[in-house]
Amino acid sequence: MTDILNQLVTFIGEHPTLANAVVFIIAMGEALFLIGMVVPSTVVLVGAGTLVGLGKLDPWPIFIWTTLGAIAGDAISYWVGYYYKDRIKSVWPFSRYRSLVERGEAYFRNHGGKSVFIGRFVPGVKAIVPGIAGMVGMGAARFTFINVTSAIAWSVIHLGPGFIAGTAFGALGEISGRLATMLGVFLVLIFIAVMLARWLILIVLPFYAGSRLRFVAWLASHDNRAARWLARMFDPAHPRSAGMLISALLLLVTVPVFVLLASAISPDAGLQRADTAIRNLFQDLRTPTGDEIMVAITMLGDGLIASIVAGVTVAYLFARKAWRRATGFLIAMAGTAIFVPLFKLLMNRERPIDIYTGADAFSFPSGHATVTTVLYGLIAVLVAHDRSPLTKAGVFSVAVSLIGAVAFSRVYLGAHWASDVLGGIAFGTAMVSAFAFVFGSVHNEKVGRWALAGMVTLTLALAGGFHAMRNFDGALAMYQPVSPTVTLAEPVWRAQGWKDLPAERIELNGGEGEPLILQWAGDPARLAEALAPAGYVEAPQWSVATFAGFLTGRTPPEQLPALPRIQNGRGAELVLVRRDEESDPVSANRDDDEARDGGRWVLRLWPTRFRVTTVSGEDLPIHVGSLIHERILRPLNELSAPRADRDLPLAEENPLPRMKGVAIRMRADGSQVTLAIASDVEVPEAPLAQAGADTGTAPPADASPSGATQ
Structure with a gap:
């Protein structure tokens, strides 16, 4: 990245x-x-x-x-x-x-x-x-x-x-480039969240003034108490109608979102694969300085701090005799505190790391994200009530920034899956929307909004600072990055363990990509050496000069960078390309110097969490690889646009099984996967295609029979 x-x-x-x-x-x-x-x-x-x-x-x-x-x-x-x-x-x-x-x-x-x-x-x-x-x-x-x-x-x-x-x-x-990237992603996400909140308050609602008038007229045509009350509340002339409308819309959106997330987190669902990919992505961006920043932020969302801030807020509201808002605030916070652990026990979803016990040992939804959203969302509603749109936008921008920071820290530190955090935010937003909808029409309680905002800010700073000073080292140790490495003995890997590695590439959204037909243990550079006789070369790195190759229609395929592909949240460590002379029928029939081939083979190799201990005692990382064919489209002979047209090579097009020292295994669907240890693979003197032709491309001696289902 x-x-x-x-x-x-x-x-x-x-x-x-x-x-x-x-x-x-x-x-x-x-x-x-x-x-x-x-x-x-x-x-x-x-x-x-x-x-x-x-x-x-x-x-x-x-x-x-x-x-x-x-x-x-x-x-x-x-x-x-x-x-x-x-x-x-x-x-x-x-x-x-x-x-x-x-x-x-x-x-x-x-x-x-x-x-x-x-x-x-x-x-x-x-x-x-x-x-x-x-x-x-x-x-x-x-x-x-x-x-x-x-x-x-x-x-x-x-x-x-x-x-x-x-x-x-x-x-x-x-x-640290990784630290700068992590902070950049963090700030961009917060910035987008804040802009969406401001856009909703300041721009979207004014555009729907005419629709609101028609809705109010429709309600007024129904002669019943509920319709008249709704018509009065949603009337654009009513000072609180905009807030009521936002609350109703958010409530109608966030509840289904929470239900959909809760129903989609089964281990075999695409959402779990997406969660794993996102976790791996952030694990690769972690740095000691970034850990310290995110631990400090996540501690602001700890249950102790949330309880202190909520207690101060409730006490203040009761002291101001804002009975209804104080009671509603207390019910919302207590309901959230009860709901989260009960729902965690119901879902029984494991966390990415083991850091808690009891109900908190489970993952969905994120308690930090849920409680923080409810707490500071309710406070923002109380402070921004009956204020100008610009003031509301400012207040909610602060609340969204704090909520987003805590939520981001949970994913970064690996304490929660991304869907846990999204589910917590969805449920918390629904609670805040319900509170705002119910109490948006209350106008006879004097809250003292800026006094409340100041008191909450001071409480958060003092309590959060004291909590961090006392417990920061322990929290930092608890959230240390954990790499869930699986080590296999070489015989186990060759016999059955290879099945535990993914059979298809996992995209960042959890979807399945092309088949992974190679499992390579050891240095990826050794694979580049082994495939060089077959015409494979390292793909050009991305730069302004190589990008310009896409803008011309005469760039040879091997001179175009390979488009990035993510496997389970990780980028490729090795990308090789080979020009396919027979893929372009026009070029194949031309023998002049200007002929340009229109296709190529692209081999990518990604890291995994698996390692293998060889018979000789080496501990080697296992990579997985794919080999796809790309046709280079050249519209009007002015551009070069790679497009994958085949995700799996034919037997005669696949050089991997023809390398000496590899093992071939067959999956249940009949597809073939090549297992290789870098130190065992010999670099052939002749091109692999010729070597394959000489031997009849017969599989190695330890290959499983074609009908095997292991």
């Missing part, structure tokens, strides 16, 4: 013109009237700032093109509003979002001319205010001055965090 990310960063850094064009288009699109509501400018610009901080892009061109894009977008929106005036409310597509236009008008009336500057930084109105300024006849010179100055400030604010992060990652990369 680290190599792929490095190559991607290098490619972008070596194409600054492309990067400049992207930031210009994104910055302009973000400011276009209404269109900017759905343009992910923050994600792209923070990423561009990160590349600047890593030293891959020149800062001044990126800053200038970002600023110019922002200026151009606001200017276009201004002139659209200036031209259409009030007619814009009846012109498609703006007529479909009349409520958003009216919201922008109200914002402009409240803030006047300075709304052009301020509005650029306010999600939900930033793509509307410039058009409103044109509608109301704001002078072009005044608008241009505000537009330019605000664009400069906006660019600094959006590129700055990424620049700081990129500088930090660059320094970390000098220390």
Whole structure:
């Protein structure tokens, strides 16, 4: 993974013109009237700032093109509003979002001319205010001055965090590439979660104002108490209707998600394979420094800290005489505390590592993820209640960051499978949604929201800090990485143990890929030597130069890098390619220098958790390998696009059984797998294809009969 990310960063850094064009288009699109509501400018610009901080892009061109894009977008929106005036409310597509236009008008009336500057930084109105300024006849010179100055400030604010992060990652990369990759993945996931929460609160709901009105009208047509109450609660004019709608939608989504996850975690299901692959992926990224960071974070979600924070919150709510909210909070937390261990006992799913006893020894759902989601989700609901959308977005961004950090730490440390964490978050979100839906209409209890937020923050800092100081070393030792290695004696491996290794490649999503037809014990480089006479060479490494080979239609197949394939969360340690002269009927009939073959064989070798102890006493890692055929498509003779068309070679196309010193085994489905120990394999002097022809490609003496089902 680290190599792929490095190559991607290098490619972008070596194409600054492309990067400049992207930031210009994104910055302009973000400011276009209404269109900017759905343009992910923050994600792209923070990423561009990160590349600047890593030293891959020149800062001044990126800053200038970002600023110019922002200026151009606001200017276009201004002139659209200036031209259409009030007619814009009846012109498609703006007529479909009349409520958003009216919201922008109200914002402009409240803030006047300075709304052009301020509005650029306010999600939900930033793509509307410039058009409103044109509608109301704001002078072009005044608008241009505000537009330019605000664009400069906006660019600094959006590129700055990424620049700081990129500088930090660059320094970390000098220390440990794996640490930098892990922290990068962590921050990206948190960032995406926060952006989704803000997008839901600030952008999605306003787009559905018309649908809400129709829903309210439908409810009002039903003359019963429940329908009238729902109509009142979901009325857009009701100050709490937006929160009620979000709560209802989340409740309808998260409960089925939790049920689906719980029903899909059987050992033979694809989800378990995906969990194992994800765990292996993170195990390979672990570093001592990363462990210390994640242990500190995971301790903030320990039951002791959650109990203290919950106790302080309940005591505060009762002290403020917020009886109903205090009671609801207490019921939600107590219900969660009872539900998690009972459901763990019911599911009886084993953890990735053995670190607890009793009900906590089981895995689904994650107690840390569930309790943290419920606790800080409820507190966020209490603090953000009846506040502006921007304030709500800020409060929930903090809560989502804390919840996401604890959840990520559980997967990173190997304490839970990824599905355990997702299940805990789904159930916790459902509890929070139910609480918000029930208590969203309560408006006569004074909570003292910022006092509550301050008290919770102080409690978490003091209790969490004291807990970490006292128990950090023990927790660090408990979460030490565990590699579940299985060692087999050579006779056992050759007789029956080979069946324990996967027969098909396991993808990151748990799906099954191509058959694994090789089990290789020892140094992968030895396999490259053994297959060299058959025409196999190491695939080119990914770089800007080799990537450019995909952009031309005349690149020989052996000069194209192999597309990455993950086996059970791990990347290939060895990739070999061989040109297939007979795969392209056009090339096969041409003998000129310009003929280009259209196919190749690709052999990949991945590490496993298995090792073998040989008869001579060597302890060797076992790798598994596949051999697939790729046809190189060349549309219009301008591109080279590899596409796998066969996952299994024919007997005469497979050089593995023809290596000297290997053993052949047959699976129950009739497929063949080659077992080899690197030190036993002889490198032939003649090409393997010729050697196979000379011997009639007969299997070695210890090969199982073709009809065996072992």
